Amino acid sequence: GESVGLHLPTLSVQEGDNSIINCAYSNSASDYFIWYKQESGKGPQFIIDIRSNMDKRQGQRVTVLLNKTVKHLSLQIAATQPGDSAVYFCAAGRRGSYIPTFGRGTSLIVHP
Amino acid sequence: EAQVTQNPRYLITVTGKKLTVTCSQNMNHEYMSWYRQDPGLGLRQIYYSMNVEVTDKGDVPEGYKVSRKEKRNFPLILESPSPNQTSLYFCASSLSHTTGNTEAFFGQGTRLTVV
Numbered sequence: 328g329e330s331v332g333l334h335l336p337t338l339s340v341q342e343g344d345n346s347i348i349n350c351a352y353s354n355s356a357s358d359y360f361i362w363y364k365q366e367s368g369k370g371p372q373f374i375i376d377i378r379s380n381m382d383k384r385q386g387q388r389v390t391v392l393l394n395k396t397v398k399h400l401s402l403q404i405a406a407t408q409p410g411d412s413a414v415y416f417c418a419a420g421r422r423g424s425y426i427p428t429f430g431r432g433t434s435l436i437v438h439p
Numbered sequence: 440e441a442q443v444t445q446n447p448r449y450l451i452t453v454t455g456k457k458l459t460v461t462c463s464q465n466m467n468h469e470y471m472s473w474y475r476q477d478p479g480l481g482l483r484q485i486y487y488s489m490n491v492e493v494t495d496k497g498d499v500p501e502g503y504k505v506s507r508k509e510k511r512n513f514p515l516i517l518e519s520p521s522p523n524q525t526s527l528y529f530c531a532s533s534l535s536h537t538t539g540n541t542e543a544f545f546g547q548g549t550r551l552t553v554v
Contacts, residue, residue, distance in 0.1 A: 370545030
């Protein structure tokens with residue numbers, strides 16, 4: 328079955344630095360990928376998604392890169408702020424499937 | 440305000456006592472789903488619903504039931520809860536997977552403890 332995993336359980340950065348959170352997936356048939364942010368005591372919040380026919384997508388201060396050759400995606404956060412401190416999840420799914428597979432999460436800690 | 444509302448937020452119950460966790464969304468979304476979140480395991484889908492009266496199993500459906508009688512509500516039912524169902528539960532909704540829209544809105548979560 329599909330597996331999705333993040334490379335590091337915890338990432339510590341200084342305020343103002345750029346953060347990069349990495350994720351690997353196993354199923355080459357995965358059609359879409361999503362990044363979520365979960366703050367303490369809250370439900371996951373959608374950040375950005377990317378389709379398998381793209382290799383880069385940008386949002387506000389965030390960029391997702393997809394490398395299908397090595398089944399890897401990353402979330403880049405520019406000028407990281409204390410409010411970015413949270414657990415970040417990647418998820419992968421196939422077209423027509425209603426069951427995205429979530430990774431276990433990377434905890435991003437931003438030091439002032 | 441667009442939101443997904445779950446109730447209760449916290450619940451402690453005893454083994455075998457039936458319970459229902461409610462979920463309601465005000466965005467007219469077709470697709471709703473339930474997840475459980477456990478340390479080291481991430482989010483795993485329990486059940487999902489593509490529309491009224493249409494439900495299907497996710498990855499971990501054993502011990503759970505759902506119903507979708509109205510578009511806005513998607514309750515999760517534990518007929519006979521057991522300690523291994525102690526977990527953090529999330530309800531989510533999204534516009535429609537068939538449109539290619541993947542953005543899901545999650546509720547605040549329900550922390551369930553079964554003793």
